[in-house]
Amino acid sequence: MNQTQIIGKASLSFNKPAYISNYASVVGQLEGQGPLGKLFDCVEKDPMFGGTTWEEAESFLQNQTLRTLFKKSSLKPTDIRYIFAGDLLGQLIASTFGIINYNMPFFGLYGACSTMGESLALASMTIAGGFADKTIAMASSHFASAEKTFRFPLGYGCQRKQCATWTVTGCGAVALDSKEGIAKITGITPGKMVDFGVKESDNMGACMAPAAADTILTHLTDFNLNANYYDKIITGDLGYVGQTILINLLKQNKIDISANHMDCGIEIFDNANQGTGSGGSGCGCSASTLCSMILKNIENKVWKRVLFVPTGALLNPISFNEGKSIPGIAHAVVIEEV
Amino acid sequence: MNNQEYAKYVKEVTPAKSLWLNMLKAFVIGGIICTIAQFILNYLISMDFSKEDAAGILNIILIGFAVIFTGLGYYSKLGNFAGAGTLVPITGFANSIASATIEYKKEGYVFGVGCKIFTIAGPVILYGIVSSWFAGLIYYIVNYVI
Structure with a gap:
C-alpha cells in the first residue's frame, strides 16, 4: 500500500x-x-x-x-x-x-x-x-x-x-x-470515542456533539482545510440540541460551520407537524438521508463535495442502568462529484 | 471544557417541557379518568351493589378499558400527552402490563410473556408490597405496642 x-x-x-x-x-x-x-x-x-x-x-x-x-x-x-x-x-x-x-x-x-x-x-x-x-x-x-x-x-x-x-x-x-460511478469517496477520518460524562440517554445530541466536533476538527487539521471547502458538512443525528452544541464547540476552536452545517436528523422529519422531538436518529437516519437527498444532490451537481459525518451514541440498556456514561463517536467520509 | 462545565452548558441549551404545563395536563387528564371512575362507582352503588363489590367491579372496568386502549395504540399517545395523569391511576398499571404482554408475546408464552410481563410493573409490585409491610408494622406498633 x-x-x-x-x-x-x-x-x-x-x-x-x-x-x-x-x-x-x-x-x-x-x-x-x-x-x-x-x-x-x-x-x-x-x-x-x-x-x-x-x-x-x-x-x-x-x-x-x-x-x-x-x-x-x-x-x-x-x-x-x-x-x-x-x-x-x-x-x-x-x-x-x-x-x-x-x-x-x-x-x-x-x-x-x-x-x-x-x-x-x-x-x-x-x-x-x-x-x-x-x-x-x-x-x-x-x-x-x-x-x-x-x-x-x-x-x-x-x-x-x-x-x-x-x-x-x-x-x-x-x-x-473501483472503476466508475456517480460520486466518489476520496478520503476518510475515522473518529475516536469522546466522553464528556453525559448520562442522559434521551439527550443523545449532547452525548454525540463533542465526538462530531472532534472528528470534524481532526479532519480539517489533517487535510489542512477550511470548513467552507465543503458545500455541506452533514452530521448524522445530532438533532436541534446537538447541532447547537456542535456549532458552539467548533466556534471555540475558531471554526465556523454555521453556514454549511446540515444534520440528517433535522432534515428527515418536520418536528412541528410530525411531533418527532429533537430530530431523527438511528443508523437508518444518516443512511437513508445519504441514499436519497445527499447522493442525489451530488449526482445532480448541486453540491460539489460534502463531508458526511454520521454520529453514534455508544450505550446499551445495561450500561445505562449500571450508571455508565454515554460516549459519542463520529466518522467522517469525503464524498465528491465525479 | 471539563465534564462539569459541559454538563452545565448542555443544561443551558437543552429545552425542557414546562413543569407547570405538564402538571396541568396531568391534573386535567388524570382528573377526567378519576371523575369517570367516580361516576361509574356511584352508578354501581345506586344499582344496589355493596361499596366493596362496586369498587371491585369498577377496577375490572377500568383495567379492561385501559388494556383495550393499549391494544388499539391510544394509551401510549394519551400517556405522552398526560404524563402522570395516565400513569398514576390503576389504568396506568394495567397499561404497563398489557403493553409488555403485547410486545413480548412473540418471544413465546414462557420466556416472552412469562418472564417479561412485569418488566415495567415489577418495581411497583415489589416496592408496593415492601412499603405496605412497613405500613403494617407501623400500624401494629401504634395499635398494640404503644
Whole structure:
C-alpha cells in the first residue's frame, strides 16, 4: 500500500478513489411523509415490512433495500466482494437475517448510529487499498425494534422529553466500485470515542456533539482545510440540541460551520407537524438521508463535495442502568462529484 | 471544557417541557379518568351493589378499558400527552402490563410473556408490597405496642 495515503493524525486520502456506483433507500411511512419523502426509492406502508416481529421487520427492511439496490443497478449479489453492514439490535440480528440469503461475504459492524460512516469508511478503504472491486455499505434502524431494545414496549404510555430524538425506520445501501460511478469517496477520518460524562440517554445530541466536533476538527487539521471547502458538512443525528452544541464547540476552536452545517436528523422529519422531538436518529437516519437527498444532490451537481459525518451514541440498556456514561463517536467520509 | 462545565452548558441549551404545563395536563387528564371512575362507582352503588363489590367491579372496568386502549395504540399517545395523569391511576398499571404482554408475546408464552410481563410493573409490585409491610408494622406498633 502506498504510504502517502496516510495523512495527519487519523485520516486517509485515497490515491485512487472508491466510486459510488449506485445507492438505494427504503423507509417507513412517517419518514415518507416527512420533508424528504419523495426522494426515497421506496416508502413502505406496512411497519412490519411483511414480517411477524419487529426484529424480523428490520431484517426484511434491509433485505428490501438490497433488492432495490440490485434492481436499480446491473449488479448481482455474486459481483459483490464484501458487504459491510450493521444495525442497532443485539448482536446485529437485523443485518444477519437481512443479508443471509444473498450469500455475500459479510462484515458485521456496530457503531451505534454512526454505522453508515463506519461501513462506508471500511468499504471504501477496501476498494482504495485494492482488496476488492465491488463492495456494499449498508445500515438500518427501525423505530419499534429500537424502542423495544432501548426504551419501553411500544404501547407503554410515558412521556418523551423534548430533547429526545425519534428513531428513523429506514435503511440505506451504497454500492462501491473501483472503476466508475456517480460520486466518489476520496478520503476518510475515522473518529475516536469522546466522553464528556453525559448520562442522559434521551439527550443523545449532547452525548454525540463533542465526538462530531472532534472528528470534524481532526479532519480539517489533517487535510489542512477550511470548513467552507465543503458545500455541506452533514452530521448524522445530532438533532436541534446537538447541532447547537456542535456549532458552539467548533466556534471555540475558531471554526465556523454555521453556514454549511446540515444534520440528517433535522432534515428527515418536520418536528412541528410530525411531533418527532429533537430530530431523527438511528443508523437508518444518516443512511437513508445519504441514499436519497445527499447522493442525489451530488449526482445532480448541486453540491460539489460534502463531508458526511454520521454520529453514534455508544450505550446499551445495561450500561445505562449500571450508571455508565454515554460516549459519542463520529466518522467522517469525503464524498465528491465525479 | 471539563465534564462539569459541559454538563452545565448542555443544561443551558437543552429545552425542557414546562413543569407547570405538564402538571396541568396531568391534573386535567388524570382528573377526567378519576371523575369517570367516580361516576361509574356511584352508578354501581345506586344499582344496589355493596361499596366493596362496586369498587371491585369498577377496577375490572377500568383495567379492561385501559388494556383495550393499549391494544388499539391510544394509551401510549394519551400517556405522552398526560404524563402522570395516565400513569398514576390503576389504568396506568394495567397499561404497563398489557403493553409488555403485547410486545413480548412473540418471544413465546414462557420466556416472552412469562418472564417479561412485569418488566415495567415489577418495581411497583415489589416496592408496593415492601412499603405496605412497613405500613403494617407501623400500624401494629401504634395499635398494640404503644
